[in-house]
Amino acid sequence: MQIIRNRLMVNQIPRFGFKYLNDSTFLNEDHLQIQKAALDFAKEKMQPYSAEWDKKHHFPKDVLRELAAMGFSTIYVKQESGGVGLDRLTASVIFEALSYGDVTTTAYLTIQNMCAYMVDQFGNEEQKQTWIPRFGTFDAFASYCLTEPNSGSDSKNMKTFAKKDGNDYVINGSKCFISGGSVSDVYLLMCKTSEKDVSCIIVEKGTPGLSFGKLEDKMGWNASPTAMVLFDNVRVPQSNLLGKEGYGFKMAMSALDGGRINIASCSLGGASYAFDLTKDYLHDRKQFGQPLAQFQGLQFKFADMATNLVTSRLIVRQAAQMIDNNHPDKTLYSAMAKRYATDSCFNVANEALQLHGGYGYLREYQIERIVRDLRVHQILEGTNEIMKVIISRNLLK
């Protein structure tokens, strides 16, 4: 008996569904239950609208609020602070499942999680109580500001400066490529407070002097607004400092490993969806009297896609677990996971496009959107080239 529950019926052949390729090696019962909740939500509330959000450049604040109600916006913030208090592995599983529905919104969700985490780790009581409940419901949208027009990979060379003036900081500078820019209520700004010290200061939207560039017109991630954030003598009380002066890099390092796992998990979800669509297509499409699934060349491509997907998943989950266990090699493995998974998953999506032939080039078939969305994962959260710098540095020291 077929029950129609508004869910997209993708990949109906039993043995090799998402679950089978899911490989629950690292997952316990709780992870599986949470994964199911996330996947159900993604299939019902995100996947059907993903194309429209991309086309209309619509930032779905209402869906993000529903995601928050599910507990997905403060996943690894401590329970005592008002978060859900789960581990990085659970977060990875959640983001992967949600990305199956829509990569872009999930990627934004990871930023919210990261900002909430930073406030939880480094904020004082007042900051935690002010912001974490609001982040947890998406009553406040958060953005993280690190990159500048002249400092991307070379982030230490940032120029945005916060000068002490009485009880305030006066901030001047500009940040670019900020996800949530102009829409977010709160900006966690990484800036210099002295020639050497990088610090994190909370700046709220509406503060005089804070303005935004126009929304960037991007290749993908269209459901997420991206803009420059400009500081022209922006005055904030010194109590907006998160942690201590000079803590900036310590904070960034603490957040970065997790951020890398998050973005890699988003790649996994998107690639999984492209993979599942391809499997159906290979069975349905016939040429030369046979389904495409009969052609060895295509079978080999598909086999490689599956292998890439599964191995990416394994290293991402392992790295997540290492962060949870505070393993000494967690940074090394996080960098490897990010670099490997984002590259492999982009290739999986790209191959999926090729396997779809001409249809892969049509927006209607969704594959090209996943390719466009996943492309940027190889660049942000640290370019994959920087990942190689980190990996080799860790190995050769």
Place this chain on the structure above:
Amino acid sequence: MKVLVAVKRVVDSGIKVRVKPEGIDLQGVKMTINPFCEIAVEEAVRLKEKKLIAEIVAVTIGPKQGAESLRHALALGADKAIHVTTEARIDQAVQPLDVANILAKLVERDNYNLVLMGKQSIDDDFNQTGQMLAGLLDWPQATFASNIQISDGIAQVVREIDGGLQTVKFKLPGVITCDLRLNQPRFASVPNIMKAKSKPLETIPLEKLGKLHNSIQITKNEAPAIRKGGAIVENVDVLLQKLRNEAKLF
């Protein structure tokens, strides 16, 4: 007021199953809570939110993995769970009359005022258990519920029947089986999934409550015939001739 909600773990409705002579191939197949059972749990939770009932107990019969459905029910809002354990195939050997007998024992043990269940499970589609349970307990029943109102110990249920909608009213305790349009179950949020872990889950071996008599024997399992192609006919006469002689419609 205490409610017992019976849930079953079945093959996921989106899966295309593989039929083997001995039954459906369950190896590695995605299993999930029966959609109608999930609707029953959701209804119980809504009744509790309206303060019409005080406690929801979810029960399932099955092997170890059956507890997944119980955890899902707990995450949706049930207060306690009972796992009646058996290694028998729940899509074959666990049959309606035996289930009804076991549930009746639990009802007598714990004194529920209401039993909610799905109208049928999507694996065997029997649509018998709720009705049999009501018979065994000598309780009123309302099946195929698409609307349930409870006040002052009276249940008013709108039933979806072939002829349309029928409304019945009875004094509780009773059995109500739930149909598709009763509600749309909520998503289990992570905080609720975590809370569910500390809710009580009682395990009872099936033998303590009843027995599986296997009174219904499955003699054959086969997939439905593969759909044959149709044909385009030239005119109505040919159509009528085919309907009479080939399809043997009249």
